[in-house]
Amino acid sequence: MKKFMNKAETLVAESLAGFVAAHERLVAFGAERKFVRRRTLRRGKVALISGGGAGHEPMHVGFVGKGMLDAACTGHVFTSPTPDQIIAAIRETDGGEGCLLIVKNYDGDVMNFEMAAELAAAEHRIATVVVRDDVNPSGSKRSQGRRGVAGTLVVEKLLGAAAEAGWRLEELSALGDDLNARIRTMGVALGGVTVPDTQRETFVLDEDEMEMGVGIHGEPGRARVNFATADQIVETMLEAILSDLAPDGGDKLLLFINGFGGTPVSELYLAYNAARARFARLGVTVARSLVGTYVTSLDMAGLSITVARLDERELSLWDAPVDTAALRWRS
Amino acid sequence: MKKFMNKAETLVAESLAGFVAAHERLVAFGAERKFVRRRTLRRGKVALISGGGAGHEPMHVGFVGKGMLDAACTGHVFTSPTPDQIIAAIRETDGGEGCLLIVKNYDGDVMNFEMAAELAAAEHRIATVVVRDDVNPSGSKRSQGRRGVAGTLVVEKLLGAAAEAGWRLEELSALGDDLNARIRTMGVALGGVTVPDTQRETFVLDEDEMEMGVGIHGEPGRARVNFATADQIVETMLEAILSDLAPDGGDKLLLFINGFGGTPVSELYLAYNAARARFARLGVTVARSLVGTYVTSLDMAGLSITVARLDERELSLWDAPVDTAALRWRS
Amino acid sequence: MLVVPANAALIGGLIEACRQTIAANADHLSELDRAIGDGDHGTNMRRGSEAVYAERDRLVHLPMPKALEEIGLTLVMSIGGAAGPLYGTLLMEIGRQMAGDADFARVLERAIDAVARRGRASAGDKTLLDVLYPVHAEVVRRAGLAGIAEEAERAASLTFAMKAMRGRAAFLGERSIGHVDPGAKSCALLTAAICRFLEEQGPA
């Protein structure tokens, strides 16, 4: 494993320090560097706070800024942040309209955000949206359900725009829950990742293998299958996504091809092209698109495909201006 | 080698098709898909055309749009485009004010752009800027000089803003030549890359080795040295850059950390942090920063550091609005 | 049953015993986690035990219930991930319950219930609960320290055959079968270390 680092213990802190310095126009550290927040907080709006383990960059710190998050808490690599970080972010960003916590559905994240919410509940109005967009269910009714993966970007963008537009806490939380039924993601990995702490690869694949249905922590997926052409891989993934999402001809779809960190953007565009061709054959319209490296698993080679069924109002939330380090546009 | 592709022959065309479809608001294909151009061309300005081999994405197509390039010609992987592509781009984008060709200093690129310029000279006013920002000289007076690498982004951004502001062809060409003396880049690779056509790695490194002074085509660098900490690597690179660039205390510096495709942005921010710390110790001010994956060598693990000495006028050109797929900001 | 050494020595000794066993087994725990999780359980547990160790001078002067609660809070605020809230809740609850109840079996039962609620998990889900429940049963039937430690190890090894229903491993479905759960393993290791330490303190 060769990574640009000094030592494993300080890697996240050093990287965050670089991030904040490089984007000082947009962001600043919160108290004791426990989180990253917008440089200028706006009162009179619900504060959006997200977070999770490091290793998914640019998510979530890259989504802090006007039109998206107010603060992001970063844990160690692939380890959710601790409640004190989240509580500190709540204290510093709550402008009286309450805080919405956006949490990916991993037990670690859910439990840490939950403990923070319990501990801060006396002084703050808090609601939580748990993002569950992964196509792969754990296969059992008793399970904790779908993981939160790249679809988190979509949830954070839409809720961020809504919060900016003055939506109240309950409205935001209701939209967040509602979106969970309409966003689906599937991931494929061409290799494992090396966790810097242990310097060991999470899994090793042969030249002709890939892992289907992976998350964003270098975990193995649901099945190890034969490597295939981009067209075949995209077709398999879209089939799983669409049979789960069941859009009809009238739906407006958002198509988001996300790289896991080690796959160059040229390959993401190639996969996007394959997906567009597939959609064209199915007679399904793609209303909005995003292609890039946004929700990663360190330097894992692979990508995920996210499809979201959005209504007109949600499309305008997507189009609304956003000014963050990683996502930036005017409407 | 596992890449998301269908076959090597069509990989560039498929990827470009995806790029154009994903960014249809910004760009369109030129005649016969020989190049990518702004969706809406503006008359009355000098047309900026760049190009080079594929494999450096998002450069150059990602820099096509308002405030930067008018058109970009993409060749096969690591192979410069052919003159017919460049001539087609000249014909379609020249609005009467002439065309500026921005070329990275590789013999292949230089010769193909030169042939195109010769063939189109009868009907168009054409000037060429050859970018030469690599710190590594080839070591001989008779050599073709420095390579054009990530500093190309800086040249294209500054000239793009200047062209947008109405500068004339000669003025742009003079600024481009002048910038060559004030932009320096150095690259380090942690591994080689696999060229899709041949499915072979350009070079193979041990776990404790890295290549210092690499270009952006997976070529070996000037020296194979021991892998080191991020602080040490950044220090070595900055030393080489600064001793070549020789900024004095009053200079305004732009610092650009660029990923080669396989290195996650979290490591780039960590390297940026190390560079900032080094600059702080040297008492040198960093006026502008850019950190990200912009000028790549397929999925090579590694990064380059670019430092540019800019005057106030050039800083405003850097700050000027830009709206392309890969680079986007308002002033 | 046990001869309890002076409070400070006891707390300090427990902290040290736990820290040592985690330090010695961190790589193994991460290895287990790599198979069905994200490969960081050892690192997480080490971060937690080091954080507690760094505060031992303060902790040893607290009464036992308060010390355990504070240790739990330190674990929560330092570990992160799944293990942080789970081990944190366990210790915080043991401390809180101990303050008002002298029956350790009942204290442990309530604390384990709190862990299950926090994790929305039950017996058989292939988690550290699959060690905690059997350990509790041994405590209830007043097994000796050696017996408790043995049962903890046995219980951890039984997770090998289970299909994970909670935590990252659950996303693997059937593929989670055939691996020992890292959290169960760390729980068994800690239980054994504590039993060993207490045994050494007690009369032969």
Next chain:
Amino acid sequence: MLVVPANAALIGGLIEACRQTIAANADHLSELDRAIGDGDHGTNMRRGSEAVYAERDRLVHLPMPKALEEIGLTLVMSIGGAAGPLYGTLLMEIGRQMAGDADFARVLERAIDAVARRGRASAGDKTLLDVLYPVHAEVVRRAGLAGIAEEAERAASLTFAMKAMRGRAAFLGERSIGHVDPGAKSCALLTAAICRFLEEQGPA
């Protein structure tokens, strides 16, 4: 010296001979390029020879000078990279010069000069020129076809010891020494293939 077959057969035969030798050696050429360049010289040359081959029905009906010029143009517009303009210039110039000059040695000299100008390169720079100059010298001294082919191969192998001054390999500095230049090698292969073809056409 040679008995020239019917024009169409000659042009078609040359196209086919060049295509075959490139197809057979493309991997080797890329291998050489991987050592001191970017590993694509074989792919580039194959793309060029296939593009010419695809147009052979049109090309064989042109007069030889025009055919060569058109082949050069096709190479320029299909190869890209360094090889495209260089081989393209060579063939275009040979075609143009041939139209007005019957002395092949002089034709070749002018074309080689055009290549050198295009590449800003000289003898000893470790490029295809280090094959072209010796080949020209053999043509001047009216060596036989076999001799020309042999000299081309020998000249290519001499690039092994040279330090590259032009092209990607130049950025390697001293590290470029100890490898045969891919462009020199392809030039030798093509020269040999052409000589072999012409030899087969000619009387024994």
